[in-house]
Amino acid sequence: MNYRTKATVMDGDAINRAVTRIAHEILEANRGAGNIALVGVVTRGAALAEMLAEKIAHIEGKPVPVGTLDISFYRDDLATRLNPEVHRSDIPFDVEGRDLILVDDVLYTGRTIRSAMDAIMDYGRPCSVQLAVLVDRGHRELPIRADYVGKNVPSARRERVKVYFAPMDGRDSVEILELEDQEGAN
């Protein structure tokens, strides 16, 4: 199945502004960076978490702990979709009592975040878990919502919404993709 880009809904600048705004929102809601920690869901969530951590450190003047989480082993679809590409999780701080901010690129059905919450609970008991996403594309299948959203991007189920980051993809953008043979269909 080949996909092609139907539309670019965010470019590098738009992403940058959204991330700056989210950084400020996180600091406002949590009254500073004293107790927060960011945990990015691999792979692009982790890249986004690094970007947020940098912005927050810049605003507050001190670093914020960042971890990465691989949720492959907590997925609910292992029966039908064994993902051989596993990465290591790395949580280099104590989760106990922290206000944890899970970070992911796209929020869709909510199942990845459900898996991420199960995974993070196995590291300890955070004081709270909040969710920051760059894109919310709707179509939730579980009662999960984001606390901080970069952009709401309504989408059709048959489309894919992808976030690209320069270090791994060569460009910074948020794109809606559709199947190649959907030429006239809307």
Add this chain to the structure above:
Amino acid sequence: MLSTRHVIDIEDLSTDDIRLILDTAESFKEVNERRIKKLPTLRGRTVVNLFLEPSTRTRTSFELAAKRLSADGINFTASASATVKGESLADTAATLSAMACDLVIIRHKYAGAPRILAEKMDAHIVNGGDGMHQHPTQALLDLFSMRERFGTLEGLKVGIVGDIAHSRVAGSLIPALRMMGAEPIIIGPPTLMPASPEVHGARVTSSIDEVLPELDVAYMLRIQMERAEGMPFPSLREYSRLFGMNKRRLDAMPPKSIVMHPGPMNRGVEISAEVADSDRSLVLDQVNAGVAVRMAVMYLLLGGESSGVAS
């Protein structure tokens, strides 16, 4: 996913399979280092340890691996099982099948026992050591430990020292090393060599001192003191003097080289206590790797099938 249903001989796996197992084991190693060493991945699956030959470390390693993946692990040990009452392996297989087990790990006195199970059962079979034939998960964890230390397996010179002829560990490790581009060198007295050692496709020598300066790894096999027909050499002391790993021999090896042993060690025979406890010894890393590698094997064998209810 692996290209094979069972892991009975190391040759059942392709080199891609081996790489996948080693890469996956790295993630599981991280899980084994955190506070809650549990993943929900194999919840509801049944894993049977059919150990019809004595073992503590391998059986415990497999048991931990299953439990950490939330699978239900059952242990059958030789003395406590119906085999004492004369039940045949085929009947044991039928009984386990009737209980809908997903994966059976078998250790048995006779080579070929895992194949019999594989023919008679629907479950995935993992060989935990069959007679003097093969012990594939040991080879995999050894590869993992070597790769972790050296960054790669390609071109590594690994000297395997001791009772090659009767070692199922060597039976899996020698082909495994060749498959991954390493160079095994087998070392031991002629009385402990197989009749035609060249079938292993490895260099053979009865002088350990001759090859020590080129080895990256010295892999010491256990002298099996419990063998009924007696020692095929004049005395343990002579064996130790000619083939044992000690400080003098360690110093003759290249500076970054390491010593490995599948355990349990006969301190003072094939390996001196000083070397066993030194920082050039990878023995504890091997044990650590064992659980992670076995988790990886179970995950890759069982993960891709319907388990009924999604978690």
